Amino acid sequence: MANVPVSITVNGKKRTAEVEPRLLLAHFLRESLGLTGTHVGCDTSQCGACTVLLDGKSAKSCTVFAAQADGSEITTIEGLAPEGGLHPLQQGFWDEHGLQCGYCTPGMILSAVNLLNENPDPSEDEIRAGICGNFCRCTGYQHIVNAIQNAAGQRG
Amino acid sequence: MTTASGHVVTPKMIGERIKRREDPRLIQGLATYVDDIKLPGMLHLAFKRSDYAHGRIVSIDTSAAAAMPGVELVMTGADMVKILPPMPIGTPFPSPDHHAITPDIVRYVGEPVAVVVATDRYLARDAADAIVVTIDPLPAVIDTEKAMTGQPALVHEAFANNLAVPYVPGGSGIDAATGSIDNSTVDAAFAQAEVIISQRMLNQRLAPTPIEPRGVVAHYEPGKDFLTIWSATQNPHIVRSFIAALMGMGQNQVRAIAPEVGGGFGCKINIYGEDYVAAAITKKLGRPVKWIEDRSEAFMTTIHGRDILAYVDLAAKRDGTVLGLKIKLIADIGAYNMILTAAIPTLTMLMLNGTYNIPAIRAELTEVFTNKMPTDAYRGAGRPEGTYFVERAMDMLARELGMDPAEVKRKNFIQPAQFPFATQMGAVYDSGNYERALDLGLKNAKWNELKAERDRAKKEGRLVGIGLSFYVEVCGLGPSASLPTGGWEHASVTIERDGKITATTGASPHGQGNETTFSQMLADQFGVPMADILILHGDTGVVKQGIGTFGSRSQAVGGTVLALAGGKVKTKMAKFAAALMGPEMEANPEALVFEGGKIFVEGNPASAKTFAEVAGYAYVPVPLPVGMEPGLSDEAFWEPENNTYPFGCHICMVEVDRDTGELTLKKFVAIDDCGTIINPLIVEGQVHGGLAQGIGQAMIEEVVYDEDGQLITGSFMDYAMPRATDFPRFELDKTVTPTPVNPLGAKGVGEAGTLGSTPAIVAATVDALSEFGVKHIDMMLRPEKLWNIIHGGQS
Numbered sequence: 001m002a003n004v005p006v007s008i009t010v011n012g013k014k015r016t017a018e019v020e021p022r023l024l025l026a027h028f029l030r031e032s033l034g035l036t037g038t039h040v041g042c043d044t045s046q047c048g049a050c051t052v053l054l055d056g057k058s059a060k061s062c063t064v065f066a067a068q069a070d071g072s073e074i075t076t077i078e079g080l081a082p083e084g085g086l087h088p089l090q091q092g093f094w095d096e097h098g099l100q101c102g103y104c105t106p107g108m109i110l111s112a113v114n115l116l117n118e119n120p121d122p123s124e125d126e127i128r129a130g131i132c133g134n135f136c137r138c139t140g141y142q143h144i145v146n147a148i149q150n151a152a153g154q155r156g
Numbered sequence: 157m158t159t160a161s162g163h164v165v166t167p168k169m170i171g172e173r174i175k176r177r178e179d180p181r182l183i184q185g186l187a188t189y190v191d192d193i194k195l196p197g198m199l200h201l202a203f204k205r206s207d208y209a210h211g212r213i214v215s216i217d218t219s220a221a222a223a224m225p226g227v228e229l230v231m232t233g234a235d236m237v238k239i240l241p242p243m244p245i246g247t248p249f250p251s252p253d254h255h256a257i258t259p260d261i262v263r264y265v266g267e268p269v270a271v272v273v274a275t276d277r278y279l280a281r282d283a284a285d286a287i288v289v290t291i292d293p294l295p296a297v298i299d300t301e302k303a304m305t306g307q308p309a310l311v312h313e314a315f316a317n318n319l320a321v322p323y324v325p326g327g328s329g330i331d332a333a334t335g336s337i338d339n340s341t342v343d344a345a346f347a348q349a350e351v352i353i354s355q356r357m358l359n360q361r362l363a364p365t366p367i368e369p370r371g372v373v374a375h376y377e378p379g380k381d382f383l384t385i386w387s388a389t390q391n392p393h394i395v396r397s398f399i400a401a402l403m404g405m406g407q408n409q410v411r412a413i414a415p416e417v418g419g420g421f422g423c424k425i426n427i428y429g430e431d432y433v434a435a436a437i438t439k440k441l442g443r444p445v446k447w448i449e450d451r452s453e454a455f456m457t458t459i460h461g462r463d464i465l466a467y468v469d470l471a472a473k474r475d476g477t478v479l480g481l482k483i484k485l486i487a488d489i490g491a492y493n494m495i496l497t498a499a500i501p502t503l504t505m506l507m508l509n510g511t512y513n514i515p516a517i518r519a520e521l522t523e524v525f526t527n528k529m530p531t532d533a534y535r536g537a538g539r540p541e542g543t544y545f546v547e548r549a550m551d552m553l554a555r556e557l558g559m560d561p562a563e564v565k566r567k568n569f570i571q572p573a574q575f576p577f578a579t580q581m582g583a584v585y586d587s588g589n590y591e592r593a594l595d596l597g598l599k600n601a602k603w604n605e606l607k608a609e610r611d612r613a614k615k616e617g618r619l620v621g622i623g624l625s626f627y628v629e630v631c632g633l634g635p636s637a638s639l640p641t642g643g644w645e646h647a648s649v650t651i652e653r654d655g656k657i658t659a660t661t662g663a664s665p666h667g668q669g670n671e672t673t674f675s676q677m678l679a680d681q682f683g684v685p686m687a688d689i690l691i692l693h694g695d696t697g698v699v700k701q702g703i704g705t706f707g708s709r710s711q712a713v714g715g716t717v718l719a720l721a722g723g724k725v726k727t728k729m730a731k732f733a734a735a736l737m738g739p740e741m742e743a744n745p746e747a748l749v750f751e752g753g754k755i756f757v758e759g760n761p762a763s764a765k766t767f768a769e770v771a772g773y774a775y776v777p778v779p780l781p782v783g784m785e786p787g788l789s790d791e792a793f794w795e796p797e798n799n800t801y802p803f804g805c806h807i808c809m810v811e812v813d814r815d816t817g818e819l820t821l822k823k824f825v826a827i828d829d830c831g832t833i834i835n836p837l838i839v840e841g842q843v844h845g846g847l848a849q850g851i852g853q854a855m856i857e858e859v860v861y862d863e864d865g866q867l868i869t870g871s872f873m874d875y876a877m878p879r880a881t882d883f884p885r886f887e888l889d890k891t892v893t894p895t896p897v898n899p900l901g902a903k904g905v906g907e908a909g910t911l912g913s914t915p916a917i918v919a920a921t922v923d924a925l926s927e928f929g930v931k932h933i934d935m936m937l938r939p940e941k942l943w944n945i946i947h948g949g950q951s
Contacts, residue, residue, distance in 0.1 A: 020278070022278070023278075027277075030191075030192075035185070036185070036188070036189075036191075036192035037184070037185015037186065038185070039189070039191075039367075039368070039418070040191070041367040041368065041369070041451065042450075042451035042871070042872050043450050043451050043452060043871070044451065044871045044872055044873055046871070046872030046873065046877075047367055047451070047872060047877075049367055076185065077183075077184065077185035078184065078185045078186075081184075086183070086184070090183040090184065093179070093183050094175055094176070094179045094180065094183055095175060097175070097176060097837045097838065097840075097841050099179060099182055099183065100419070100667035100668070100669070100841055100845065101366065101367070101368065101416075101417065101418045101419040101666055101667030102178070102179075102181075102182030102183075102187055102416065102418065102667070103189065103366070103367045103368040103418025103419060104367045104418075105182055105183055106183075106185045109183065124885070127880070128879075128880040128881045128883075129880075129881055131880050132879040132880050132881045134880075135367055135872070135877050135879065136367065136880075137365055137366055137367050137419050137421065137845070137848075137849070137877070138419055138667050138841070138845045139841055139844055139845055139848075140844030140845050140846075140847055140848030140883060140886065140909075141844075141848065141879075141880040141883060142844045142883070142885060142886055143840075143841055143844065144880065145880065145885075
């Protein structure tokens with residue numbers, strides 16, 4: 001099948017490329033653009049390590065073809081905060097020890113961004129439900145919940 | 157802060173909740189994991205794997221794959237055995253040949269039968285899929301106990317009745333020298349018994365599932381005859397040793413690098429077939445190659461954990477005094493021995509004394525080959541199994557006697573004055589105060605109120621239960637006598653010319669936060685800010701020697717050796733400092749104070765030299781003090797004389813939905829005693845993670861093969877990984893009983909949570925379902941199983 005042209009705005013920069021129709025967005029970001037902060041943890045859209053923001057909403061980039069993202073705006077972990085700064089969720093994860101190995105972290109943070117965009121003052125149950133599409137094997141989630149509460153201004 | 161004398165005092169870092177230094181790169185997507193490595197001219201590997209659990213390869217047609225554009229090489233097992241010998245293991249147990257790519261017989265679903273090397277990852281996968289393999293199926297050996305009769309087939313011809321390890325006795329009355337077994341003590345204990353608890357229990361098979369799958373990049377440079385291998389590993393030095401040995405290269409011709417590693421939980425201790433194949437192919441082609449595991453491959457071909465069956469008999473008096481334990485362990489180790497496979501169940505044996513004065517124990521271990529993925533170390537690695545079997549039996553005893561489980565445990569605890577305590581199983585517990593941890597657990601959980609709450613709920617018709625468990629584990633591995641890889645650790649500390657500190661550690665972390673805790677230690681040792689300290693790890697080209705991170709050993713062994721290396725450098729630096737101060741200060745090097753970035757004579761601010769000044773002097777020593785070499789760098793090896801034995805008490809409350817059988821964890825209280833704590837924040841994170849894996853095991857996780865050996869739980873769709881919604885907020889607390897085994901007093905905590913949690917949850921669930929007469933339920937506690945107990949009276 002012939003390659004297809006795509007034009008995707010990634011972290012504010014417009015990127016154009018000719019891609020295989022089957023190329024996954026995750027691989028487009030990682031391999032074509034070198035944005036390796038987006039991780040791949042499964043092949044079945046379960047683990048959420050590959051989560052990015054697609055037109056402002058969280059999306060699992062291993063389950064989107066690059067071609068499907070044509071014309072859209074993508075934010076990856078590298079583009080979440082202005083250069084040199086940290087997004088409140090990044091700061092929250094750091095302050096609350098919301099990560100250990102760090103592999104799930106970019107996707108977890110971007111899911112949490114989506115959650116707080118939709119619900120700026122979530123309850124703990126709502127936080128847990130909001131990130132249940134993202135697996136973390138290290139933390140038992142408690143410090144991740146704390147991190148999101150921190151970013152939501154719920155912890156001193 | 158400043159003291160009265162005007163010195164700036166560096167706050168003490170050890171014991172503080174310091175935010176991790178590792179995090180900035182991780183939260184910004186700036187870390188480099190193995191899949192992030194790209195080398196010029198790099199080729200990609202994809203494996204063709206067996207669809208059958210057991211069978212003979214009749215033919216492999218690689219022609220279509222080899223003809224595809226972009227495919228550089230296709231090799232079958234028959235090709236690979238010409239350049240790659242069978243893979244080594246790390247234990248002394250007898251082992252069948254295990255080839256990286258099998259040349260003749262497949263023994264588990266997912267076993268590699270061929271490899272493709274291509275210019276692109278997608279192409280490599282396409283080509284692997286184009287390989288046509290014909291396999292003549294053999295009967296799949298799946299049922300563990302049936303396998304022990306040699307039925308329905310032999311996994312390896314040379315191992316009769318599929319017995320990988322036919323019989324290992326342990327416990328009382330065994331003469332280590334002659335191997336003779338005297339059963340009289342155990343028989344006498346059971347003869348006196350007023351009550352005997354007998355139960356068959358399975359500690360089921362699990363998938364470790366770090367979120368980063370396995371991966372390897374290998375690059376052989378023919379001009380240098382040198383191989384560099386990047387691997388998602390917990391122990392790069394062991395990777396180097398094993399790869400070098402199999403490639404016929406010297407250890408000085410191989411550099412192994414663990415880049416950022418996305419979790420391990422034991423499964424990244426191993427060196428796998430794919431790693432050796434990557435090394436062999438880069439050596440053959442002289443080009444860098446990469447292989448990254450996908451999740452389906454991970455479920456099939458990354459080691460599994462646990463899968464130990466036990467027949468337990470516990471003898472006691474009616475007052476709850478335990479008299480003796482008999483236990484038969486049958487470990488289903490899968491198709492082959494991996495690096496530590498056969499040794500893991502021996503750790504189960506080692507811990508069968510639990511936290512109790514059990515005066516007579518007879519344990520027997522058998523290890524069995526089946527057509528499944530091999531088992532090996534998964535977080536806890538043998539100890540959760542031992543804890544589970546003993547704690548389940550203790551809980552069943554309490555239930556049988558109508559006693560509070562806390563009181564049965566209390567009655568049998570090893571007492572503080574008995575430490576060091578030599579167990580029936582050959583362990584020597586270093587230190588402990590079990591009753592203190594139990595009392596704190598009962599207090600924090602409000603045990604009596606929990607009981608009342610349960611009773612009220614039951615009166616309302618709700619199925620609520622509470623459970624309590626106690627554990628002791630073996631950590632800080634260990635003396636070399638107990639660890640075939642070597643039980644020491646290595647560290648080096650260099651004071652740079654500008655006074656910054658660079659340290660190396662062989663304890664290669666993958667989420668444990670060693671960069672932070674080790675910086676805390678050195679900051680206190682040298683009285684400098686943490687920001688001036690760099691901890692390097694995970695690279696055999698930078699870290700001279702090392703063992704690695706597993707067995708909850710980073711802090712107890714790696715931390716200790718770092719302090720020793722730092723001590724050597726500090727001693728030397730103090731001599732330079734004294735010389736720099738001049739004879740008029742009459743400085744005694746051994747009494748100098750390192751604080752606030754300065755070195756000074758106590759009570760004499762005029763003597764102070766900055767840390768950087770002294771460092772600079774050490775590298776341009778004019779004059780060179782008599783008898784001294786320039787420079788400030790030293791290293792240390794250190795091996796503990798014993799393992800450490802952390803312990804704790806876990807208490808939980810669960811509810812089972814009467815209509816659906818669904819189990820909900822309502823409350824979880826954990827008291828853990830891991831000795832001295834360097835960073836409480838990191839320790840809490842370790843406990844949380846361990847609890848999540850233990851609770852996951854108890855409630856929802858299980859690797860399942862069908863009778864043909866097909867893996868039913870081959871994706872996250874089928875293998876239930878715990879999610880944030882599966883847990884309540886854990887309530888943690890601690891007691892601190894330092895170990896005398898190392899000067900830090902630290903015992904280790906990485907695996908603790910997996911030990912106490914499974915028996916606590918099963919005990920609570922049995923308690924919740926007590927009205928149905930159930931005494932034991934095997935994990936995992938899926939709703940169907942519980943529904944059947946509620947509605948069918950089956951257990």
